[in-house]
Amino acid sequence: MRLGAQGVSDTTVLALAAGEGGADAVAELSAFQRLKxxxxxxxxxxxxxxxxxxxxxxxxxxxxxxxxxxxxxxxxxxxxxxxxxxxxxxxxxxxxxxxxxxxxxxxxxxxxxxxxxxxxxxxxxxxxxxxxxxxxxxxxxxxxxxxxxxxxxxxxxxxxxxxxxxxxxxxxxxxxxxxxxxxxxxxLRGLRVTPGFEPVVDDLDPYRWSAKEVAEPRLDPGRLRAWGTHLDDAWRVLAAHHATVAEEVRLTVSVLTPVKAPKRGQNSATSRETFGTVAMSDPWHGVGLAATFAHEIQHAKLTALTEAIPLTLPDDGSRHYAPWRDDPRPVYGLLQGSYAYLGVAEFWRRQHRFERDAEAFRARVELARWRRAAYAVTGTLLASGGLNERGEEFVARMRKTLEECAAEPVDSAAESQARREAERHLDAWRRRNPGFRANGWPHTGP
Known part of the structure; x- marks a missing residue:
């Protein structure tokens, strides 16, 4: 079989560092994964x-x-x-x-x-x-x-x-x-969303997901129909207001794998082993699923990029506070999280303008909380000593995008709610991890 050669260009790296990348970037990353x-x-x-x-x-x-x-x-x-x-x-x-x-x-x-x-x-x-x-x-x-x-x-x-x-x-x-x-x-059954985007729902293959204990068995017809409905709704949101995310998802995501939901909330993930798969528990509604795609496509892109171009140094054992996790994280995990939540913040920066009433307030809270959290973690990363030279350049560009995101006006009520939620998470994290310090937190910028 043909092997060929494939790299990732500097232009693509810069575009990805800004938080997006678009069709050209994901095409390069996908070609590298196919070669792998x-x-x-x-x-x-x-x-x-x-x-x-x-x-x-x-x-x-x-x-x-x-x-x-x-x-x-x-x-x-x-x-x-x-x-x-x-x-x-x-x-x-x-x-x-x-x-x-x-x-x-x-x-x-x-x-x-x-x-x-x-x-x-x-x-x-x-x-x-x-x-x-x-x-x-x-x-x-x-x-x-x-x-x-x-x-x-x-x-x-x-x-x-x-x-x-x-x-x-x-x-x-x-x-x-x-x-x-x-x-x-x-x-295996596919969901027809739009021409060029008909993901397979893989609920059969023993290699469909890395964590076998959370993989769901075959969806019954009713659940499958619900997935299709929410996916259609999510695609309308992405196509209308998040064109770059929609294009990246269409060109990258070929498989959806059902996984068990946690006790509270929902579960979604990507894996280094299964590039092109998004694993998720049952979606609740279209906007939430659209936000999940905005989150998970960031993970998929960064994982593919770092397989081609490392951005971190070997793990030195240091662990850090991540305002979206219950456990202390290594530098690479911190980078993955901040990149994903950059995408989440940018999603809500665009989406909050199209929401109404309680949903609009919740969207502004999400924007305020996650842009501040991702920005703060970029500072942790740059001070960690765990990034190589390319990684420092990458994170510095992420930080610039988050500074631009911070310019989006958010009312004081939403800002206050976002701070309360962030403080509750930090307090719970400190109780859960008494041997670790959350240096630089709580964070008040940018």
Missing amino acids: NRMLIRGVVTEARSASHPGAALAARAYGLLADLEVEAGEEVERVLRYPAVGAWAWRTYRSLRSGNGTSDDPAQLGAPAVVAAVRARIACRVRLPVRDGAIMLPSLGRLTLPEGAEETVDITVRPDADGAELEAAGLTVRVRPRGDRPGWQA
């Missing part, structure tokens, strides 16, 4: 062979099939290789092979992306794949549940038809079409 996935996949095949892993031969065969498919259906091979769960599988499997820890991450599972590419390209093939918990997951397509008594590895035969393909494995035959479940087959 391809290198990891090749690494899986090489390491499996070096370790004499039982699945090495099947992995090599699958790699060869992907290379052949790429000649005829390069777009479909590219599509499946950039799927977030494929990247997570490649990363975990490569690490386990390198460390020799003998986990269940099997290099022979590389055959699953090959099957997906063949189905989508309508190309006949036969692939031997390992069976996991009585099933075979085809990333981005769905899960094939085999009859009881299936062997540990089985052949899957792909026979194209006019609507998709017929799959045969271990005596089971199913027709796989773009949508719809059948006996022995559960299809």
